[in-house]
Amino acid sequence: MDMYTILVVDDDADIRSGIEIYLRNEGYAVVQAENGEEALALLATTEVHLIILDVMMPKLDGIQATFKIRAERNIPIIMLSAKVEEADQILGLSVGADDYMTKPFRPLELLARVKSQLRRYMTLGTYAVENNAATIDVGDLSINVETKQCFVSGNEVKLTPLEFQILTLLMQHPGRVYPIDAIYEAVWQEPAYNAANIVAVHIRKIREKVEANPKNPQYVKVVWGVGYKIEQP
Template sequence: MKEILLVEDDQHIAELQRDYLKLNDMTVTIVSDGVEGLNEGLTGKYDLIILDIMIPSMSGLEICQLLRDKINTPILIVSAKKEDIDKIRALGFGADDYITKPFSPNELVARVKSHLNRFERLTKGTAPELDEILEVNDIQLYIKSHKVFSAGREVIFTTKEFELLKFFMINPNQVFSKNDLFERVWGFDSLGDTSTVVVHIKRLREKIEFNPKQPLMLETIWGSGYRFNN
């Protein structure tokens, strides 16, 4: 049974979400305070974390950013903020998805299941000798165990960051537009905006480039898109 951490200070909304998730064979821990939510998330015992943005003591975005530096557990942001910039900020802080209030509880369940299934496929236990490894420059990507090492140091990636990096490493020295990447990596699971790609490119550079502001591996080809150089 999957364990879900729900950080939400509106008791009615939290209990409604909990009930729908429980009906789908998930256990749910509800936390109403930001600091407590961060501490719970850092225990590493949860399979997925749902964060509301506006919560006491610490915002959901702050929690997301601090968690993402430590764990690669799927994180879903829920918020009443509907502007694209809010969604982009959430992705920039490391969220895997962004759901706008009000939303159907069934939509939440569907999104949660989708991210759980994808994460499980990427991280299911694999003996190291059986894992498939992609190596480009000083980057090693372990396909089955969902691990990435840069210059010998393990780096934590979200699911989409991992999939985007894997796509680039499988297709080096080719130019892909934002629309190409959006279609190949996100498909129908996206937020519906190619700005998602830009945010993830920025985060990849922060994790694999020596100088993210002057990238050598993940290069911008002005007017065309992006190219991963080997």
Template sequence: MSDAQHIAILDDDPEIRSLLEQNLRSASFEVSTASNGRDLKTILEHQTIDLIVLDLMLPGEDGLTICRELRADSNIPIIMLTAMTHEADRIIGLEMGADDYLTKPFSPRELVARIKATLRRQGMVTTQSEDRRRTAIFEGWKLDVVRRELRDPDDVLVDLTSGEFDLLAALIERPNRLMTRDLLLDITKGRQADVFDRSIDITISRLRQKIEEDPKNPQFIKTVRGKGYIFSAEIS
């Protein structure tokens, strides 16, 4: 059995599928390809997939719908491909649960780099220092950085995407400190923000819906207007 990480590609363009498959195999990934949502579901039923590369514009069932359905019962990382240049389209993809996106045309090498970065974050454990916390507790909530789990004060598992988990972990590691959007993006995605990148704001909004009693009046993740965010809680 191969130890290579398994990537699923969903794109209706056979030339793009072939190009991406060649590049990913050259980077030592195992690859399965699909041209529609039905074929992707078949792959997921029979294979263990580590990450999905998903085209936004598909005939029939579109990429956004597929992304939403995947997120309903899976935390598999998703990188969305889009030919759309409008910010709103990218925002919708992130809101549906995509972990990252690339705008076509793009370099296959950049996609490989994004995939590797996303998988590193997904598999991250407490290796940066021996004394780094395995579990962070705040107001009864428990974040386990090894199992990559968040449990509420009633010990109920909270469903987080990999991007949501990474952002929450980054905030919790630096409580009561201002974290700029650029810094958070660099920590969680390994790249600097551009002026139009709103992925951090979108993920913060999703996190607030899941951990704040009143998302419109957050007690944990507070906004510092024009600067960034502060995680306001005592961590034990």
């Protein structure tokens, strides 16, 4: 496998070391940081392909760190937290995390999610490439699956890896309604379970970035009780 570098951020040294052991056994390179400030400093000097990020940390917590990272980068972020409430999960996804795991977690499940996120990140645009289309246009909305860029009226907007894949899936077939579970299973590549809120959070973030009026969207439409679609204006 290719050598990917993973940044593990947690104020608990034992947790960082434990995660590193499992990751290195799978062939990944690992760098560590004990808070968000250290993580941002490392990202400025080190090529990182995925971040495992704790929520509750001193100096700069995981929520604040994710917000700052997303302003510059689309690296996959798996958020870890002792908070198990659904509202906490939604908050983490809302600020740009790609996945959310509660502590204590099973190391093998974390590894599976790492592999899944890296696969998506390193092969973004799979859906469109399979259809021999490097660029997909719907009205003034355009995505380039080779450069992993999204444009609205010629202006680039930054999407997270999951946002990009959801939008790519929907834009492949304008007018086609994708059920929520189908979106989740196609993009997350795992069986859908309580997927409605997770997908809705990502759809909301996409709308905030590509729609002139997110509350009255022109492109990303909901079909109540069914799912979502891209509408050709």
